Amino acid sequence: MEPQNVREPVAMEEGADLLRFSTCGSVDDGKSTLIGRLLYDTKSIFEDQLQHVEDVSRRRGDEYTNLALLTDGLRAEREQGITIDVAYRYFATPRRKFIIADTPGHIQYTRNMVTGASTANLAIVLVDARKGLVEQSRRHSFIASLLRIPHIVFAVNKMDLVDFREARFREIESEFRNFASKLDVQDIAFIPVSALKGDNVVERSENMPWYKGSPLLHHLETVHIASDRNLIDVRFPVQWVIRPQSESAEHRDYRGYAGQVAGGVLKKGDEVMALPSGFTSRIARIDTFDGPVDEAFAPASVTVHLETNLDVSRGDMLCRPANKPMVGQDLDAMVCWMSDQPLTARSRLAIKHTTRWVRAMVTNLQYKLDMNTLHREDGVTQFGLNDIGRVQLRTTAPLFYDEYRRNRTTGSFLLVDESTNQTVGAGMLLSEPR
Amino acid sequence: MISYQLSHLGALEAEAIHILREMAAERERPCLLFSGGKDSIVLLRLAEKAFRPARFPFPFLHVDTGHNFPEVIEYRDRRAQQLGERLIVARVEDSIASGRVVEEKGPRASRNRLQTTTLLDAIEAHQFDACIGGARRDEERARAKERIFSHRDEFGQWDPKNQRPELWSLYNTRLRKGEHFRVFPISNWTELDVWSYIQREKIDLPSIYFSHRRTVYRRDGMLYATAPFTELLPGESTFEETVRFRTVGDMSCTGAVMSDASTIEQVIEEVAASRVTERGATRADDRFTEAAMEDRKKEGYF
Numbered sequence: 001m002e003p004q005n006v007r008e009p010v011a012m013e014e015g016a017d018l019l020r021f022s023t024c025g026s027v028d029d030g031k032s033t034l035i036g037r038l039l040y041d042t043k044s045i046f047e048d049q050l051q052h053v054e055d056v057s058r059r060r061g062d063e064y065t066n067l068a069l070l071t072d073g074l075r076a077e078r079e080q081g082i083t084i085d086v087a088y089r090y091f092a093t094p095r096r097k098f099i100i101a102d103t104p105g106h107i108q109y110t111r112n113m114v115t116g117a118s119t120a121n122l123a124i125v126l127v128d129a130r131k132g133l134v135e136q137s138r139r140h141s142f143i144a145s146l147l148r149i150p151h152i153v154f155a156v157n158k159m160d161l162v163d164f165r166e167a168r169f170r171e172i173e174s175e176f177r178n179f180a181s182k183l184d185v186q187d188i189a190f191i192p193v194s195a196l197k198g199d200n201v202v203e204r205s206e207n208m209p210w211y212k213g214s215p216l217l218h219h220l221e222t223v224h225i226a227s228d229r230n231l232i233d234v235r236f237p238v239q240w241v242i243r244p245q246s247e248s249a250e251h252r253d254y255r256g257y258a259g260q261v262a263g264g265v266l267k268k269g270d271e272v273m274a275l276p277s278g279f280t281s282r283i284a285r286i287d288t289f290d291g292p293v294d295e296a297f298a299p300a301s302v303t304v305h306l307e308t309n310l311d312v313s314r315g316d317m318l319c320r321p322a323n324k325p326m327v328g329q330d331l332d333a334m335v336c337w338m339s340d341q342p343l344t345a346r347s348r349l350a351i352k353h354t355t356r357w358v359r360a361m362v363t364n365l366q367y368k369l370d371m372n373t374l375h376r377e378d379g380v381t382q383f384g385l386n387d388i389g390r391v392q393l394r395t396t397a398p399l400f401y402d403e404y405r406r407n408r409t410t411g412s413f414l415l416v417d418e419s420t421n422q423t424v425g426a427g428m429l430l431s432e433p434r
Numbered sequence: 435m436i437s438y439q440l441s442h443l444g445a446l447e448a449e450a451i452h453i454l455r456e457m458a459a460e461r462e463r464p465c466l467l468f469s470g471g472k473d474s475i476v477l478l479r480l481a482e483k484a485f486r487p488a489r490f491p492f493p494f495l496h497v498d499t500g501h502n503f504p505e506v507i508e509y510r511d512r513r514a515q516q517l518g519e520r521l522i523v524a525r526v527e528d529s530i531a532s533g534r535v536v537e538e539k540g541p542r543a544s545r546n547r548l549q550t551t552t553l554l555d556a557i558e559a560h561q562f563d564a565c566i567g568g569a570r571r572d573e574e575r576a577r578a579k580e581r582i583f584s585h586r587d588e589f590g591q592w593d594p595k596n597q598r599p600e601l602w603s604l605y606n607t608r609l610r611k612g613e614h615f616r617v618f619p620i621s622n623w624t625e626l627d628v629w630s631y632i633q634r635e636k637i638d639l640p641s642i643y644f645s646h647r648r649t650v651y652r653r654d655g656m657l658y659a660t661a662p663f664t665e666l667l668p669g670e671s672t673f674e675e676t677v678r679f680r681t682v683g684d685m686s687c688t689g690a691v692m693s694d695a696s697t698i699e700q701v702i703e704e705v706a707a708s709r710v711t712e713r714g715a716t717r718a719d720d721r722f723t724e725a726a727m728e729d730r731k732k733e734g735y736f
Contacts, residue, residue, distance in 0.1 A: 018442040242486075244489070245488070260448060299445065
């Protein structure tokens with residue numbers, strides 16, 4: 001590797017924002033090479049990191065500097081040459097800071113893929129130009145759509161191995177568009193790349209003049225993410241009540257509800273309702289350490305003061321009286337199961353949803369999805385590790401929630417085994433059950 | 435028109451505040467590991483943002499090797515006092531005196547590794563169930579895989595292959611008695627983010643982060659500050675150099691970089707253009723083996 005591609009300064013522009021994306025692909029799709037290429041061509045790799053990768057590559061007898069080693073953090077991963085866990089990588093251009101959740105693609109790591117996808121604004125699904133649509137690509141696309149990642153990029157890789165032919169790319173594109181029409185995805189892009197050679201990763205490829213779209217990095221820098229958040233439904237799960245224990249006159253009556261805005265725009269003067277009590281008041285002030293603000297939107301962390309003294313505490317939620325979340329104890333959800341111990345009907349679990357913990361019992365396993373065909377399998381008696389399916393649950397106390405497709409924060413929950421404290425499942429809420 | 439979009443630093447800050455409040459709400463006995471280094475200094479500002487005007491719902495804990503930079507110790511005490519918060523100091527020297535650890539001998543002796551025992555003993559003595567730390571995933575390979583709420587068993591050990599999945603911004607904060615969490619609110623920050631935030635927030639730092647004249651010696655290609663406990667190897671000598679420190683740790687294993695950067699703007703320029711990671715440039719403790727950090731973390735290190 002040419003040393004001139006080692007790190008160079010990045011001056012971030014005023015107003016640069018943050019894009020989180022996940023990458024999924026199987027062992028041979030060139031995922032790690034693509035990430036390595038993005039980091040390398042954006043000059044984000046430090047000399048000592050590159051030196052380390054070169055040393056290890058040489059020791060292992062690799063014929064080339066294996067950029068995949070950049071993302072393998074644990075000893076076991078380097079020894080076995082596989083990615084076991086989600087790895088996070090960071091780079092920046094003047095326009096954006098990027099957080100990459102690099103997830104292993106094999107079916108046995110579905111839970112890691114789900115984990116990486118849960119916070120992503122965008123997913124890159126790697127496709128081998130020689131193979132086209134394979135079972136893995138279906139699964140990766142499905143997980144991205146299930147987790148409501150708003151933007152998916154199909155990076156058709158190894159174009160150099162199909163002589164950069166447009167016909168092959170178009171064939172794959174139409175195959176995927178056909179398949180993707182069954183998925184619920186807002187924005188899909190197709191980019192022909194060669195991660196190994198660098199075509200259309202950072203620089204526009206001279207080998208594919210027929211491709212008029214953006215190279216991958218330019219797409220990542222410009223994809224519009226501002227409207228991905230819900231700015232309509234005001235949702236403010238109360239995390240912590242700030243009550244200074246001091247005798248000073250200034251703070252004697254201070255009672256602020258601290259939390260992270262989960263949806264909508266909170267404005268000073270707005271009428272709000274507290275759940276579960278149902279009492280209403282108005283927002284007297286929105287505080288931050290740097291002084292009061294007139295409004296707050298997701299994902300800002302702020303402190304809200306109400307005009308009247310309602311009994312509000314952690315686990316409660318503020319919303320608008322005319323726009324309330326669903327409130328209920330009977331839940332209908334898609335669940336990804338993450339434990340070796342199977343999930344069965346009658347399983348009892350703890351649920352963490354927004355800032356609340358409740359207990360729940362599984363009342364019905366409705367169906368399990370075949371991850372390769374997306375067919376529903378009815379009448380199952382249990383979910384095993386990495387299974388995804390639809391379940392009904394009954395909770396001990398009501399949750400204040402939205403459909404996951406409407407709000408990823410108020411529509412998601414964790415399932416925790418109370419005997420081991422392990423996180424055993426991830427849930428995405430569907431609309432109100434019948 | 436308002437764009438309703440946070441800047442990248444604004445988004446990182448909001449995430450960190452959320453993490454601190456989750457931890458405070460769901461754990462009974464947290465503490466904040468405060469070393470006087472820039473990352474933990476940023477944590478203090480984030481804690482102000484999360485909890486003021488009330489007091490912090492946790493004390494600070496510093497593991498003092500006895501071989502720290504005096505400028506940093508002075509800063510630590512001053513900052514704790516300014517904030518009006520409680521500082522607990524656990525001393526490696528006490529662990530040595532009580533026979534819990536044995537001091538290494540010779541010119542290459544370091545108390546860096548001994549800190550783990552002192553830290554775990556302090557966690558047990560105070561029954562802390564969550565220790566907030568300033569570690570970042572961009573620092574080191576093993577850290578890139580670590581959770582924000584990182585579980586430690588009753589022996590303080592980290593099991594990297596058996597970590598709880600961490601989804602959305604939902605944290606599973608449940609523990610058994612005797613176990614604890616290390617909580618890392620700035621996991622997703624890079625070194626440059628930390629410096630940009632320090633600049634944005636006009637945060638005061640210990641003087642050793644800025645260019646100054648210092649008596650140093652060269653070992654294994656790195657410059658180390660001379661200290662009262664320094665023993666030179668044959669062929670080594672001390673000399674004066676204009677340096678600054680990019681990280682702050684035990685004097686025995688924290689290298690200096692030659693630098694004229696004396697203002698925050700100059701430091702940011704230097705960090706942005708740096709071709710070597712901060713730990714690669716300055717930390718002898720990560721150089722032992724390829725998995726030095728992973729191994730130390732498994733034992734209960736920071």
